[in-house]
Amino acid sequence: MSNNECSIQQTLDVIGDRWMLLIIRNLFRGARRFGELEEDLGIAKNLLTARLNKLVGAGIAERVPYQERPLRHEYLLTQKGRDLSPSLVALMKWGDRWCNDGSAPTVLVHSDCGTPLMQVTHCPTCDDSLDPGQIRSRPGPGAQEALR
Amino acid sequence: MSNNECSIQQTLDVIGDRWMLLIIRNLFRGARRFGELEEDLGIAKNLLTARLNKLVGAGIAERVPYQERPLRHEYLLTQKGRDLSPSLVALMKWGDRWCNDGSAPTVLVHSDCGTPLMQVTHCPTCDDSLDPGQIRSRPGPGAQEALR
DNA sequence: AGAGTCAGTTGCAAAAGTAAACTGACTCCC
DNA sequence: GGGAGTCAGTTTACTTTTGCAACTGACTCT
CATH class of the missing domain: 1.10.10.10 (Winged helix-like DNA-binding domain superfamily/Winged helix DNA-binding domain)
Structure with a gap:
């Protein structure tokens, strides 16, 4: 389906x-x-x-x-x-949080400044980062083309 | 290793x-x-x-x-x-780009405003989004504790 | 010549996946 | 109250995919 x-x-x-x-x-x-x-x-x-x-x-x-x-x-x-970098980062973050008590065995940092990184889902319109409850899925351009 | x-x-x-x-x-x-x-x-x-x-x-x-x-x-x-939401979002984005010519069969939107979302890796210090080449991994707090 | 390295290939047993039939506890309808 | 249907599984038989170990081939190094 x-x-x-x-x-x-x-x-x-x-x-x-x-x-x-x-x-x-x-x-x-x-x-x-x-x-x-x-x-x-x-x-x-x-x-x-x-x-x-x-x-x-x-x-x-x-x-x-x-x-x-x-x-x-x-x-x-x-x-x-x-x-695929963002996917790996996301999976790693999840493992850090839920398989290692939030303490990261390996941490990703910005090569320029050494700051540990964050990964966020971002709404360009509201200029804000979102949590899962604020995300909806809907058919995109690819699906529409198939219908025409 | x-x-x-x-x-x-x-x-x-x-x-x-x-x-x-x-x-x-x-x-x-x-x-x-x-x-x-x-x-x-x-x-x-x-x-x-x-x-x-x-x-x-x-x-x-x-x-x-x-x-x-x-x-x-x-x-x-x-x-x-x-x-796990960010991980799924990241994998989906990759599939959109590389398995569907960039046209997303399903698109994720902000439930409040309907805007399609972006996912970014973000450096809080530089307040900038990064690409893979700017990301380094190093031992994190979990590993450091073991050394002290 | 003999030993070692690197990147595989081959063969076989064990594990995981699939499809279809079966079970059990119910409800719904005549 | 008997038969059909639903839902959430379990069981069984079969196919596919892994995992391990041994083997190959093309070289280099001493």
Whole structure:
């Protein structure tokens, strides 16, 4: 019913498995090579292979050779991948608050000034940040086009 | 290595499977009953049972009787569950942009004024919104306490 | 030549997911 | 009061996906 109306479904089809976001998190932190990811995550090699192929196929990461003979690649986030940053930040914040008593094991800071960051849902009209009760969903432009 | 330092891992342990976030999304949208979730999502009944138990066990949803004879429950998000809103919003935005050409099938609006919302990562010191390149991670208060 | 590294592939057992049938406690209607 | 229907599951049989370990291939280093 509400499935195809919603981007959450489509997003989760791509990155909604147990490993994807963890791999992406490590790519954000600077991991690039197969072995590096494998060791950090403790993921089985075949799964890592499959996941990296999926990431590359989805355009979230790209495979770039860093040496010939033997040919070796590294995996870099594309813009599409880097754009997952807010999602990771949001999930991390939730974990900080609800799985770690509000004390963050890792904290995100502004690279310029070192201030810990906030993530907010913002209404441009009211110029205010909102909580969940003030958010409604409604069909957007994509849905309207399908009806015409 | 970096596993336990990070709340993303812990968050995904709780809600990082294919169904959890979709169930939570539907709870956000007002679904409350077993059959409602089952039909909307197309999830197998046994999985829905297992997932709802996990959500209740994790304190993300609570099971509240809405009738006796026969006893029937509905599932409501707790504060912990409602607090996943920013994560869902972020994932949805990503899907809008990257899976739907930027046109949102469903759009989130401010209930007061109807304006479509933005989600931003914000530096309270600089009073500015940031992009991923300006974000660094470092050990937080949880980790620091362990060092003192 | 032998040992080591890196990035995978292959094979198999275990776990998780799916679909469909079944259960139990009721209500509704003739 | 008997039959049909609803709702929220449970059970069962089957398929798919994981996870682990061992193996491969192309090299380098000593």
